[in-house]
Amino acid sequence: MTAHGHGDGDGLRIDHHFENADQQYQSAKLGMWVFLATEILFFGGLFTAYTVFRVNHPEIFIFGHHFLDKGLGALNTVILICSSLTAAWAVRAAQLKQIRMLKLMLVLTMLFAFGFLGVKGVEYNSKWKHGLLWARQYKPHVDHEQATEVQSVEVSIAGAEVGAEVIEHDSAGDTVTVESEVILVGEGGAPVPVPGEADRSKIAPAAEGPAGLAAPGSEEADDSFEVEPANAQTFFSIYFLMTGLHGIHVLGGIAAFIWLLIGARRGDFDSGHFTRVDMVALYWHVVDLIWIYLFLLLYLID
Amino acid sequence: MSNHEDTAVHVASVKLLVIVWIALIFGTWLTVSATYVDLGAFNIWVGLAIATAKAVLVALYYMHLRWDKPFNGFVFLGAFIFLAIFIGIAMMDTQAYQPDLIPGYSPGMGG
Numbered sequence A: 001m002t003a004h005g006h007g008d009g010d011g012l013r014i015d016h017h018f019e020n021a022d023q024q025y026q027s028a029k030l031g032m033w034v035f036l037a038t039e040i041l042f043f044g045g046l047f048t049a050y051t052v053f054r055v056n057h058p059e060i061f062i063f064g065h066h067f068l069d070k071g072l073g074a075l076n077t078v079i080l081i082c083s084s085l086t087a088a089w090a091v092r093a094a095q096l097k098q099i100r101m102l103k104l105m106l107v108l109t110m111l112f113a114f115g116f117l118g119v120k121g122v123e124y125n126s127k128w129k130h131g132l133l134w135a136r137q138y139k140p141h142v143d144h145e146q147a148t149e150v151q152s153v154e155v156s157i158a159g160a161e162v163g164a165e166v167i168e169h170d171s172a173g174d175t176v177t178v179e180s181e182v183i184l185v186g187e188g189g190a191p192v193p194v195p196g197e198a199d200r201s202k203i204a205p206a207a208e209g210p211a212g213l214a215a216p217g218s219e220e221a222d223d224s225f226e227v228e229p230a231n232a233q234t235f236f237s238i239y240f241l242m243t244g245l246h247g248i249h250v251l252g253g254i255a256a257f258i259w260l261l262i263g264a265r266r267g268d269f270d271s272g273h274f275t276r277v278d279m280v281a282l283y284w285h286v287v288d289l290i291w292i293y294l295f296l297l298l299y300l301i302d
Numbered sequence B: 001m002s003n004h005e006d007t008a009v010h011v012a013s014v015k016l017l018v019i020v021w022i023a024l025i026f027g028t029w030l031t032v033s034a035t036y037v038d039l040g041a042f043n044i045w046v047g048l049a050i051a052t053a054k055a056v057l058v059a060l061y062y063m064h065l066r067w068d069k070p071f072n073g074f075v076f077l078g079a080f081i082f083l084a085i086f087i088g089i090a091m092m093d094t095q096a097y098q099p100d101l102i103p104g105y106s107p108g109m110g111g
Helices: A021-056 A058-067 A070-095 A099-129 A145-169 A175-184 A233-266 A275-299 B014-034 B040-062 B070-096
Strands: none
Touching (some): A021 A233, A021 B070, A058 A233, A070 A099, A070 B014, A275 B014, A275 B040
16 A cells, blocks of 8 residues: 555645556555455465365365354355445445445444454354364364263253252352353262363374274264265365465454544545555455355365 | 546446345355255356356456456456466376375375
8 A cells, every 4th residue: 555644634645756646546556456466376375275185085075064064154155245345335435535434334344354253253163162173183072972971961960959059049040050050060069171172082083093983973964974084184274274364364354444444533534535445445355255265165065 | 636536436336336245145145055956076166156256246346347457457367367377287286196196195194
């Protein structure tokens, strides 16, 4: 983005190395497009890795994608498309000097961006709980249902007493409180380990052990799929790298929108100087554009 | 004081923005629906075609490429051309040594 004086009343200063405002604007724009081209190539490396792995080992992707929630992925796609609409609308508002509309659209775009990250957080959390992580961190524990069942019975017996206590003492009898108590108190009042690290399977992934991990029975599996293929962790490495890098870009977008909002409050765009809004919106559209492909390639396999 | 309004700057109408939005939402619905129809190996190409149509809509209308200087579009398109070259040559490379691989032997895969 070219320098521009935000101190002066007109809001637009033409730097000395530019002929006129149009040349300054066009230069900023060309610079932005070059940056966006590098962004495509930045993600392009990961898309290339994806293609090579998928063509050579399609079974890993067919297996792995069953653990992703199509519904949440589609929801995030819709959220990003809505944010693209509001971002494009923000540019229009800035062009027409509709400052109130501009602020509204910037806030809406930001809210959509936060919504996107919220949904992503829910998804990451579910992967984390099931040990479906990248490379060596991939320790799925979807197979020891028996152990989980036994534990849950014990907990529910102990929890019934605790839960009753809670209801006795708390007239509210909030179920959320009861549930949180259940997790923490086991048989004989001994604390049950918090699910997470200790809850993970000690059985090595299929790549290391001959028995391997049988995935059927997983609560997340929506239909039947075969035994886990070797190196299933590769799918999750690619998933976290691609969505993670994309998520960082969403964070960057939020920062940029805050910057624009501060500018709008200060009156930077009152004179119809919309270059900054235009450039941030271009960036945001690329973030949306990349997600369109991520959604297709990660969630909609098969 | 000079503004961009003096020069050729396109202001997209609300109607156009909303129409593109509807098309994008429809495209998303279509992509998801298409996965429930089994077309075999063809599925991925249908999905990619719809995704690319969506991407083109975003680039042409939301990113103003349709009214922009063609050179900007050329720069952006250039990134995709180079990406295609990257993926194409990477694929040729990986296909070339497939026959030499030892089945089940995959060191460094983090297993």
